[in-house]
Amino acid sequence: MKIAIIGAAGVRTPQLIRALFHYKDELQLDAIHLMDIDEQRLENMGLIVKEIGSRLAPGIQLLFTSDAQRALKGIDYAFFSIRVGSINSRVLDEQIPLRHGVLGQETTGPGGFSMALRTIPAMKKYLEILSAESPDAWAINLTNPAGLITQALVEEGFRQVVGICDSPTELFKDIANAIGLDPGRLWFDYFGINHLGWIKRILFKKRDILPEVLQNDRALLRHGREMISPDFIRSLGVIPNEYLMFYYRTRNIVEGLQKAGITRAMVIDELNKRLFASLQQLQDTPGERKEAYRIYQHYSRARDATYMQLETDSTIGTSQNGLERLIEKVWEENREGPANPGDEPAGYSGIALQVLRALHGTRTAVTTINTINGSTVPCLDPGDIVEVQCYIDQNGVHPYQIEGTIPEHCRGLLQAVKSYERLAVQAALTQSYDLALQALAVHPLVPDALVAKEILDDLCAVHQDFITLQ
Numbered sequence: 001m002k003i004a005i006i007g008a009a010g011v012r013t014p015q016l017i018r019a020l021f022h023y024k025d026e027l028q029l030d031a032i033h034l035m036d037i038d039e040q041r042l043e044n045m046g047l048i049v050k051e052i053g054s055r056l057a058p059g060i061q062l063l064f065t066s067d068a069q070r071a072l073k074g075i076d077y078a079f080f081s082i083r084v085g086s087i088n089s090r091v092l093d094e095q096i097p098l099r100h101g102v103l104g105q106e107t108t109g110p111g112g113f114s115m116a117l118r119t120i121p122a123m124k125k126y127l128e129i130l131s132a133e134s135p136d137a138w139a140i141n142l143t144n145p146a147g148l149i150t151q152a153l154v155e156e157g158f159r160q161v162v163g164i165c166d167s168p169t170e171l172f173k174d175i176a177n178a179i180g181l182d183p184g185r186l187w188f189d190y191f192g193i194n195h196l197g198w199i200k201r202i203l204f205k206k207r208d209i210l211p212e213v214l215q216n217d218r219a220l221l222r223h224g225r226e227m228i229s230p231d232f233i234r235s236l237g238v239i240p241n242e243y244l245m246f247y248y249r250t251r252n253i254v255e256g257l258q259k260a261g262i263t264r265a266m267v268i269d270e271l272n273k274r275l276f277a278s279l280q281q282l283q284d285t286p287g288e289r290k291e292a293y294r295i296y297q298h299y300s301r302a303r304d305a306t307y308m309q310l311e312t313d314s315t316i317g318t319s320q321n322g323l324e325r326l327i328e329k330v331w332e333e334n335r336e337g338p339a340n341p342g343d344e345p346a347g348y349s350g351i352a353l354q355v356l357r358a359l360h361g362t363r364t365a366v367t368t369i370n371t372i373n374g375s376t377v378p379c380l381d382p383g384d385i386v387e388v389q390c391y392i393d394q395n396g397v398h399p400y401q402i403e404g405t406i407p408e409h410c411r412g413l414l415q416a417v418k419s420y421e422r423l424a425v426q427a428a429l430t431q432s433y434d435l436a437l438q439a440l441a442v443h444p445l446v447p448d449a450l451v452a453k454e455i456l457d458d459l460c461a462v463h464q465d466f467i468t469l470q
Helices: 013-022 039-056 068-072 086-099 110-133 146-155 167-179 210-214 230-236 242-248 250-260 264-282 286-305 322-333 347-360 408-430 433-442 449-462
Strands: 002-006 031-035 061-065 077-080 138-141 161-163 187-193 196-204 365-372 385-393 396-399
Touching: 002 013, 002 068, 013 031, 013 039, 013 286, 013 347, 031 039, 031 068, 039 061, 039 264, 039 286, 061 068, 068 110, 077 110, 077 347, 086 110, 086 250, 086 264, 086 449, 110 138, 110 146, 110 408, 110 433, 110 449, 138 146, 138 347, 146 161, 146 365, 146 385, 146 408, 167 187, 167 196, 167 210, 167 242, 167 347, 167 365, 187 408, 196 210, 196 242, 196 408, 242 250, 264 286, 264 322, 286 322, 347 365, 347 385, 365 396, 408 433, 433 449
Parallel strands: 002 031, 002 077, 031 061, 077 138, 138 161
Antiparallel strands: 161 365, 187 196, 187 385, 365 385, 385 396
8 A cells, every 4th residue: 555645744744654653563554755845844744754654664665755746656645734925824713813802713714715715726636636647546535624625626526535633533542531431332323514513422332422421521522621601501402622712712712812912823834943943953864753753742742732722721931931831841841751752643644544444444433523414414415525434444434314403503603604605615726706795795704794804815825825716
């Protein structure tokens, strides 16, 4: 088997590489093609990748290239994890909406919309190359916003595409840990679209235990934090994905981010600078690859520790000293931690390998991914991309039908955001200003069409190298 990773200078790559090497024998893995347009960062990331390879799979060929055609030629599966405009564009995506009193976030609202406008045309070009060079290959998309990207690619005729997000699976694990059960013993009836989903049943020994789980405050936390009030969750009667806090606590989060003057992208940017500066220093000392892997593990622990921290912690302070203090704090607190290189892959890479192994036919899998709806979520269109539990085998992806009715409050929000997504996809594919304005104007987090236009015009101005709406 030959694998390609497009966007291989991204920080997820070492985790994905380690996961691939973990199953190298089962997959009969021969080669991995690592492609990125940023050759310097790819070289830096190569230090870590080569160290992992020397430990776990010294016989597997590693090809590093900036040529997408070369990377995608003769491969069986392609992973995509790209960021058009780099982290600098994400910083702008998050800051500009906040200036207008609107949520700034990578995947939700105007920030995710801006990223989709930049990313969908690039992903379409990559899939055209993949179809020409490896027509039978599957595309496994880790690029955000995962649902919108997958929707656009499917609408353009690329059918062997799945989108991956680890948020639902991590939600399931948090709940299972809180009630003292192995997640594998539970069935989570989860439905929605990417970063907008709910659990409507939890089965244990054929019995729905959701009512008991709803009474357990600890089971309603995410990553040990209260992201949505347990009382409000109980009033819903379903358990939301943590990204629903951006809809349920909009004003609170916007005001907090505005006060702090810090966004998640700014935190990641600073952590990335530390990572790549350290890796660059090691470039002239090939014997220090082991140190490169240690630095990466340190970085990963620090980054994970800041997940949703800005949205849930009001004590961080203002941008004048808050960002620097936050970076120093998480960097120092996460210097040490378990390496555990032999552990079963988890998170994004774990789900990606579940999907890969199932499609390849060595194992079947049941996991939550972004795929074509059909009749799975009855309140959405058959061609919509949904995020649901699926059975996956070498014949493809088979979504599980959602049983019973969709609660009205879920239905209303789900249909509104999916309408935005349909418009956003068409705006990105056609580079239509009018469709882009319509998309933002109907998004529930944007107050009205006038604000939508102001945000859109600002985004077009700062991203003029990537967004060319007409």
